[in-house]
Amino acid sequence: MTGAEAIAMTERYQMGNYSRFPVTFVRGEGSWLYDDLGKAHLDFLGGIAVAVLGHAHPAVTRAIAEQAGRLVHVSNLFHVPVQARLGERLSAATTGGKVFFCNSGTEANEAAIKLVRRWAFDRGGEGRHGIVVLEGSFHGRTYGGLSATAQPKFHLGFEPMLPGFTTVPLGELDALEAALTDRVCAFFVETIQGESGVRMHPPGYLKEAEALCRKKGILLVADEIQTGMGRTGAFLSSGRFGIAPDVVTLAKGIANGLPLGAVVARDEVAAAFVPGTHGSTFGGNPVCCAAALAVMDVLCAPGFHEDVARKGERLQGGLREIAARRTDIRNVRGLGLMVGVEMTCETKPVAARCLDAGLVVNAAAGNVLRFLPPLTVTDGEIDRALEILSAVLPAEGRKS
Numbered sequence: 001m002t003g004a005e006a007i008a009m010t011e012r013y014q015m016g017n018y019s020r021f022p023v024t025f026v027r028g029e030g031s032w033l034y035d036d037l038g039k040a041h042l043d044f045l046g047g048i049a050v051a052v053l054g055h056a057h058p059a060v061t062r063a064i065a066e067q068a069g070r071l072v073h074v075s076n077l078f079h080v081p082v083q084a085r086l087g088e089r090l091s092a093a094t095t096g097g098k099v100f101f102c103n104s105g106t107e108a109n110e111a112a113i114k115l116v117r118r119w120a121f122d123r124g125g126e127g128r129h130g131i132v133v134l135e136g137s138f139h140g141r142t143y144g145g146l147s148a149t150a151q152p153k154f155h156l157g158f159e160p161m162l163p164g165f166t167t168v169p170l171g172e173l174d175a176l177e178a179a180l181t182d183r184v185c186a187f188f189v190e191t192i193q194g195e196s197g198v199r200m201h202p203p204g205y206l207k208e209a210e211a212l213c214r215k216k217g218i219l220l221v222a223d224e225i226q227t228g229m230g231r232t233g234a235f236l237s238s239g240r241f242g243i244a245p246d247v248v249t250l251a252k253g254i255a256n257g258l259p260l261g262a263v264v265a266r267d268e269v270a271a272a273f274v275p276g277t278h279g280s281t282f283g284g285n286p287v288c289c290a291a292a293l294a295v296m297d298v299l300c301a302p303g304f305h306e307d308v309a310r311k312g313e314r315l316q317g318g319l320r321e322i323a324a325r326r327t328d329i330r331n332v333r334g335l336g337l338m339v340g341v342e343m344t345c346e347t348k349p350v351a352a353r354c355l356d357a358g359l360v361v362n363a364a365a366g367n368v369l370r371f372l373p374p375l376t377v378t379d380g381e382i383d384r385a386l387e388i389l390s391a392v393l394p395a396e397g398r399k400s
């Protein structure tokens, strides 16, 4: 099948909910994607923070093949060694608590919403089902995740949302404190807001927010679906911001491209899930867990996170140098290998020009160019991406 045939067939037989670039990828290796014509593209989007170890990582491929040959699926009515091992590894790398496995980010947040409400209910908190979220948040597309997503454009035509969600402005601690009433069981927060343009909290905000939650006996839930799995130069970005959430949600890079999500909660919170409260047929699938164990082995190797932090600085440094020569870049921000470039113009056309020139990035929030390369990206690949970007940025934005 040619790329053009694939595009025509997708348009004819699939619903139109994605706005796709007219490119067909057929193969990947490391930080590179190859289209149907054999053209190489440097992948600085990584399937939107999914390909943490790059494409076709040998250890992941081997783990998938071995597990697929042994056992693909078994019901969660039984025990599975790879799932058991992954639970232990994730607990050790995060809150030290217990894990629930599902299949995606939105499912992880859905489970976390149920978990915190049930936790409050078990403690006699009748009516204490309120959840506070931040303006600009993105927590997923199912009704729970969507209700927690405080962006009206995603709600349009899908109302009514679930009751019990309150939105507060970004960075305003007084508003957060006022919203954390005795009707609230949890505060959900992305440590960096990815979908709304790599938006960072003001310094100290997350620590203060954590202190407010502690003071009021409200659970702090960190959605680390985009920021976790080593993305920011630590296994969880929470660590880099000095907070210890009660509940963490993970997905995206966890199995380097296979569908897996996880909720990790402190033991006392995790205890709210007893038989019958929640479940998933595919959650914790053995093949996905085997891939995730291979990912954990690489991520937990000595020096890995430090190297990601260093490469993130190289990328941000290079972007700042480009910004210094231009009038159309407002801001370069991010942490580790999660970086956003805020421009004075729409960035979708810029992303399209990058794609033409062989660099895959995406436009977030209209005017931000987002970089989420594999964590295994090399210095040379970072430099090449910077060269491509610099060459395709519009001539009119150059300082005279």
Ligand SMILES: Cc1ncc(COP(=O)(O)O)c(C=O)c1O
Residues within 6 Å of the ligand: 048, 104, 105, 106, 107, 109, 138, 139, 140, 141, 190, 194, 195, 223, 224, 225, 226, 251, 252
């Ligand atoms: C912070 C955050 N939460 C939740 C999700 C939803 O994850 P998924 O698309 O796997 O359902 C995303 C996806 O972009 C995300 O970035």
